[in-house]
Each structure stands twice: as C-alpha cells, then as structure tokens.
Amino acid sequence: MMVQDSIRTAFTGLKTNKTRSFLTILGIVIGIAAVILMMSIGQGAESLILNQIGGLGAETIVVRPGKEPTGPSDIGQTLFANSLKTRDVEALVKKGNVPNLVQITPVLMVPGSVSFEGETFRPTILGSSGEFFAEVFNIYPAQGVLFDENDIRQNASVVVIGSRVAEELFASSDAVGEYIKIRDKKFRVVGVFPPKGQVSFFNINELVLVPYTTAQVYLLGIDYFHEVIIKADSAESVGRAVRDIEITLRESHNITDPKDDDFFVATQQALVDQIRIILGALTAFLSSVVAIALVVGGIGVMNIMFVSVTERTREIGLRKALGATEKDILLQFLFEAVTLTAIGGVVGIILGATLSFLAALVLGKILGLAWIFTFPIPAALLGLGVSALVGFVFGLYPAMQASKKSPIEALRYE
DSSP: OOHHHHHHHHHHHHHHTHHHHHHHHHHHHHHHHHHHHHHHHHHHHHHHHHHHHHTTOTTEEEEEESSOOSSGGGHHHHHTOOOOBHHHHHHHHSTTTOTTEEEEEEEEEEOSOEEETTEEEOOEEEEEOHHHHHHHHTOOOSEEOOOOHHHHHTTOOEEEEOHHHHHHHHTTSOOTTOEEEETTEEEEEEEEOOOOOEETTEEGGGEEEEEHHHIIIIIIOOSBOSEEEEEESOSTTHHHHHHHHHHHHHHHTTOOSGGGOSEEEEEHHHHHHHHHHHHHHHHHHHHHHHTHHHHHHHHHHHHHHHHHHHHTHHHHHHHHHTTOOHHHHHHHHHHHHHHHHHHHHHHHHHHHHHHHHHHHHIIIIISOOOOOOOOOHHHHHHHHHHHHHHHHHHHHHHHHHHHTSOHHHHHHOO
C-alpha cells in the first residue's frame, strides 16, 4: 500500500468518529493555545517594559540599594534595603569622585492616597527633584511652577500633580495654590503637569511629585532612599561613570571586596538585559508548566487509539485477509494519531493567537497600556512540531499493537 493510501484511510477513520476525534485533541489544543498565549504575553510585556526604560535616556544610571537581584524572588530584598543614604549622595556629587556626573536625584516611593475636601484619589506618589524629573522626562507644568532646590533644602510641603489628579480632586477648579492632604499632612499645589500619559515607568497624569527630603522626613520617616538616579554627560561616558560610582560608594560604605556590595548600579542596557533574563525565565517556567497539558493530551491520544484499535479489530482482520501487511496497518493508525495531534496543534495556534490578540486589546485599550500584540512565530512552529511528535510518540504503541493482531483471531472478534 502506498503512503498516500494510508493517509487517505487514516482521514476516513477520523471523519467517521468526529466527536471522539475532537475530544481526543482537546488536551493538545489547550496546551498549544496556552503556550502561544504565554509566549505572546511574555513578548508583549518585554516590549512594553523595554520601551518604558527607553524613556529614561541612554545616559541615565540608576543606583539601587541591596544586592543585585538574580531572579524574581530577589526583587523584594531590594525594595526593603536601606543602604543608600544622604552621605552617599553627597559623596557622589563631588566632582572629583564622579567627573562625568551632571545631575543626580534620590527617589522615594510613597504609598498612599491624596485628598481634598472629601475627594480622595490614589495616585503614584514620588519624592524626587522637580527640576531633574522635568528635564529627564521632558515634562513641565502646564499651570504653576516646579518646586526648586530651596524647597528641597527646606523640606517644603509643596507638590506638583498630574492632570488626572487635578481633575479628580478639583474638577474644573484651579488647583494651583490649593492644599491637598497626603498622609494627613497638608501640601500646597504649586504646579499641574499637562496630560502626558505613560512616560517610562510612570503615568504622568496620575503622578504626585514632592521634594524627596519632604517625603523622607514627613511622609515616610526614614533616613535612606529607594534609589538614586544619575545622569552622565553623555552615553559614551556611562561606563566610566559606573566605575566611579561603584568606587565612591564602596569607599563610603567601607567595602573592600566587590562581593560585599550592598548596592548595585544599573545602566539602561543592563536593565534591558536583566529584564529580558527575568521575563525569559518566567515565560520558560510558565510554558513548561503549560506543557504538562500536552503530555496529558498525549496520554488521551494513546487511550483513544487503544479504544479505536479494539473497536476496529474486525476491520484490521479483514484488511490483513485482503493482503494488508503489518506495515500498512501500523502506518494507518500512526497517521491517524499524528494527524489528530497536528490538527490539534493548528487549532491550538489559531486559538492561542486569538486569545493573545484579545489580551493585547484589553491591556492596550481598556487599561491604557502601550501593549503591542506579538505573534510568536517560533513558538507556533515549535507547537506544531511538538503536537505532531506527541501524536507519533503516543500513537506508536497502539499502532504496533494493531499491526501485530492475527488476521484469523481479528475476524473472529465480536
């Protein structure tokens, strides 16, 4: 029998039991669709985060406290580390220590909400330098002014708010000059940012910016910073600036062995590489978990193929009596299994792509994120190949059992 005849016979067998064939491939469909969905969301998240990082500029350097995280589980340690303090910033601004440094600001993240006369809103509250923030992100107040270095030195209770914060708290009224409450402390609104949307990691429309000294003393009551952002004089000098920053902070912390560093320095490229590694590891982990569905689907294929062999015992006997060889029977049932799982792979790819597109639409339109739909072609090809391989592996043994049946005993089977 020719191979095409075996394929034709396999398709005939599958069409005869459409419902059973669909239920057989259901596990394969779910597994492949989930892999496509995970890979697509992972690539979309990577593109989103990398685009946000790009908003900081190539000459930006971020210094964070604690040990450098090597995986997702280490990020929490960084958030609660307290090794960056005022003396470190004072050491870094000395021209002799970091000659390529042109600007620097500590940053603090303040959890909580803001309120005005009974109206409450939960924004992103940051303690930083107004001038540094405005220059790095190219965003200046549409109304009022920024707070300056004098306000920072005096721990002034002043604030610049985003357009949505102003709308939620003041509606159509002028916000400049009014007082809002943050953690039961009054702050005078000195400026309102124009509508800007997402810039780097921040939604400017929902931002509340206060002097970092005020956030440190009055809002958080701590003597350390969550991170320090530094701007070098050029992208080419970032490498030299990083080395100078590390040397300066080791001297400030009395560290002689770099392995004992209680801080880490991240450039834009380093952040890109780190995020790619973390997202890649998470995507691979999730995909490996989802791949269990393929194994379950493969076991389902094997079970159904055994049932099919049993039900079609007389057919096997008749075909052998008419001259079909063991190879012909083997190929017929093997092609059935491979065809089943390959069809499941195609359906899973289409379903996964559809769900990925809908997820990107929800994240992009409804949640307002700059989410881009990406179709993972390598994952689709891999999924199709794996689904066919699953059919071959889990269909081989039932096909071999079918091919070994005695024609006389098969014809007697009731």
